[in-house]
Amino acid sequence: MAVYKHNYSAYTGSITPPWKRVAAIARYAFLEAWSSKITIGLFVLSLLPFVLFLIGIYLANNPLARALINSQGPQTIAIDARYFAKVLSSQCWLGFVLASWIAPRLITFDLADNALPILLSHPVSRLGYVSGKFIALFGSLSVVTWVPCLLLFVYQGYSSPQPWAAANLRIAFGLFAGAVIWIAFISILCLALSSWVKWRVVATGIIFAAMFVPAGVGGIFSAVLRTRWGLLLNIPVMMSNIWQRLLGAPAPFNDRLSLPTGAIAVMLGLACFLFIAMLNARIRAREVVRG
Amino acid sequence: MGIIDLNELQVRFGNRVVLDGLTGELKGQAIGLLGPNGAGKSTLINTLLGFHLPAKGAARVFGLDTRRERAQICAGIGYMPENDSFIGNMSGVRFVRYMAELAGLPAATALERAHEALFYVGLGEVRYRKVSTYSLGMKQLIKMAQALAHGPRLLILDEPTNGLDPVARQRMIQLIKEIRKEGSIRLLISSHLLRDIDETCDEVLILKNGRIAALCNIEEERRSNRSFIELETVGATERFAVSIRSLGCECASFPGGRIKLVIPDNIETRDLYVIASEQGVQIRRMNQRRDSLEDIFLRAMDNDSGRAANGSLQAQL
Numbered sequence A: 001m002a003v004y005k006h007n008y009s010a011y012t013g014s015i016t017p018p019w020k021r022v023a024a025i026a027r028y029a030f031l032e033a034w035s036s037k038i039t040i041g042l043f044v045l046s047l048l049p050f051v052l053f054l055i056g057i058y059l060a061n062n063p064l065a066r067a068l069i070n071s072q073g074p075q076t077i078a079i080d081a082r083y084f085a086k087v088l089s090s091q092c093w094l095g096f097v098l099a100s101w102i103a104p105r106l107i108t109f110d111l112a113d114n115a116l117p118i119l120l121s122h123p124v125s126r127l128g129y130v131s132g133k134f135i136a137l138f139g140s141l142s143v144v145t146w147v148p149c150l151l152l153f154v155y156q157g158y159s160s161p162q163p164w165a166a167a168n169l170r171i172a173f174g175l176f177a178g179a180v181i182w183i184a185f186i187s188i189l190c191l192a193l194s195s196w197v198k199w200r201v202v203a204t205g206i207i208f209a210a211m212f213v214p215a216g217v218g219g220i221f222s223a224v225l226r227t228r229w230g231l232l233l234n235i236p237v238m239m240s241n242i243w244q245r246l247l248g249a250p251a252p253f254n255d256r257l258s259l260p261t262g263a264i265a266v267m268l269g270l271a272c273f274l275f276i277a278m279l280n281a282r283i284r285a286r287e288v289v290r291g
Numbered sequence B: 001m002g003i004i005d006l007n008e009l010q011v012r013f014g015n016r017v018v019l020d021g022l023t024g025e026l027k028g029q030a031i032g033l034l035g036p037n038g039a040g041k042s043t044l045i046n047t048l049l050g051f052h053l054p055a056k057g058a059a060r061v062f063g064l065d066t067r068r069e070r071a072q073i074c075a076g077i078g079y080m081p082e083n084d085s086f087i088g089n090m091s092g093v094r095f096v097r098y099m100a101e102l103a104g105l106p107a108a109t110a111l112e113r114a115h116e117a118l119f120y121v122g123l124g125e126v127r128y129r130k131v132s133t134y135s136l137g138m139k140q141l142i143k144m145a146q147a148l149a150h151g152p153r154l155l156i157l158d159e160p161t162n163g164l165d166p167v168a169r170q171r172m173i174q175l176i177k178e179i180r181k182e183g184s185i186r187l188l189i190s191s192h193l194l195r196d197i198d199e200t201c202d203e204v205l206i207l208k209n210g211r212i213a214a215l216c217n218i219e220e221e222r223r224s225n226r227s228f229i230e231l232e233t234v235g236a237t238e239r240f241a242v243s244i245r246s247l248g249c250e251c252a253s254f255p256g257g258r259i260k261l262v263i264p265d266n267i268e269t270r271d272l273y274v275i276a277s278e279q280g281v282q283i284r285r286m287n288q289r290r291d292s293l294e295d296i297f298l299r300a301m302d303n304d305s306g307r308a309a310n311g312s313l314q315a316q317l
Helices: A018-033 A037-061 A063-072 A081-112 A116-120 A126-142 A146-159 A166-194 A200-225 A229-233 A235-247 A261-282 B041-048 B070-075 B092-102 B107-121 B136-148 B166-182 B194-200 B218-223 B237-246 B269-279 B293-302
Strands: B004-013 B016-026 B030-034 B056-061 B077-080 B154-158 B186-190 B203-208 B211-217 B227-234 B250-254 B258-263 B282-289
Touching: A018 A081, A018 A126, A018 B092, A037 A063, A037 A081, A037 A146, A081 A116, A081 A126, A081 A146, A081 A166, A081 A200, A081 A235, A116 A126, A116 B092, A126 A166, A146 A166, A166 A200, A166 A235, A166 A261, A200 A229, A200 A235, A229 A235, A229 A261, A235 A261, B004 B041, B016 B041, B016 B056, B016 B203, B016 B211, B030 B041, B030 B194, B041 B056, B041 B154, B041 B186, B070 B077, B077 B136, B092 B107, B092 B136, B107 B136, B136 B154, B136 B166, B166 B186, B166 B194, B186 B194, B194 B293, B203 B293, B211 B218, B211 B293, B218 B293, B227 B237, B227 B269, B237 B250, B237 B258, B237 B269, B250 B293, B269 B282
Parallel strands: B030 B186, B030 B203, B077 B154, B154 B186
Antiparallel strands: B004 B016, B004 B056, B203 B211, B227 B258, B227 B282, B250 B258
């Protein structure tokens, strides 16, 4: 089938292993996600707090800067679990903004153009398709969450006059685990919601609504029934609880906003189950009308 | 062993039986899939691709079970869906390359084959344009290109001439004929248009209400030495048809006094005139011709129960 011959010839070459097809989906999805200028803009925006926190670490460890700060007043910058909790929190929420923009690009284009029959007619399963998209989104969010967080940790370890890193390895683990839990959760959430909406902008709006509307409903529930269990619908509060416990930082809230870790894990697990069911119902080559 | 083997295949959507008891062996170089709307053509294709699971029975492609060995089957199939199905945001060459990579080609080879496939179907000059900007005919062709790029063993074309103007349709038919002539690919073509199937296929499977109404080799049907006559009559057509049947002719009546019949060797056309004269029926036109796909199709549709038939269709008249 040479270009100049304009005739057909069968393919007799080698075939790639199945995992490479999932990798191909992930690669094309990744390129699709980053082909948008808005994605680049959001990425740059999400690195601004990183730069600010980097400057904070520099100032905290530079003797001249410390002397200047101390001359202005008694306050000093403490680089500890609380500081990294702020880093993780800010990076993760900026990651959510990025995810709400990227995820609809990965799924809704395929749905709007009815590409699933062609995509799934190839030797790729529905699980493989969703996994490819998930890997692309997870990878994109990693760049703005646990990667910069760990870079700051390494920089603090490097610039601290005392042997700081070895004594604070729990923070590194907390940064990584906290970010991975968050981006895995929002990746599934964003893909599931995007798969039900064909319009990209609407999908972005629905993702934001899914994050904050249940929190409001949970707040009403808590206020009416005078219980704290309404917080189980409040994803921001649940995640703050998890991040604080993983980093070993002091609780940012009073006891009324604290939830048992087991309850949070069950709630997040149920939410993930729901999102997977949504994906299972929607990511199909053919819609079946049962009668 | 055929390319496609169906063994009591039944597909259900909830309580609705869409395909019921399909049994047969399809082994032609180019197999036509015919039937009215809702007959189950697309469902059969989707079942072969593993999109729908059989409720009973089994379907095998290249001897592989569609339920358990879907990935191996799909690796050897090129599928051109009936409706628009593409990624509009991608350029033509990128889209075809992506599909070839999903079929298992290494990235560099996929790119090379994507260029070649696009030139082969006639989209070489527009391969860097976004697919969303293509005309309807171009979209049909790019679906064909992605189905061909990875060098499948079986090409499934669902309504390949859908929405095409006469020139584009002719080009598509020519393309299908070239692929068939090349010989390394088997074709399964679903269409409403008898002419498309007639021009491109050597075997036909006719579905009706989810059952096989006919399965036959078109070439053999054509070769069969049968005297086929089409009559246009005025008068008591039904009584005339009954009298002809009593002579031993196979006969099917149609509205407007049209009668199609196959006369045995011992009957002359003169005998028909004699009967017509006795019953006061006027024969306005007599057309003696070979069996066509249209006749095969109409006979299959005429058979209410819809049942399998291999080879001769005489019993269904």
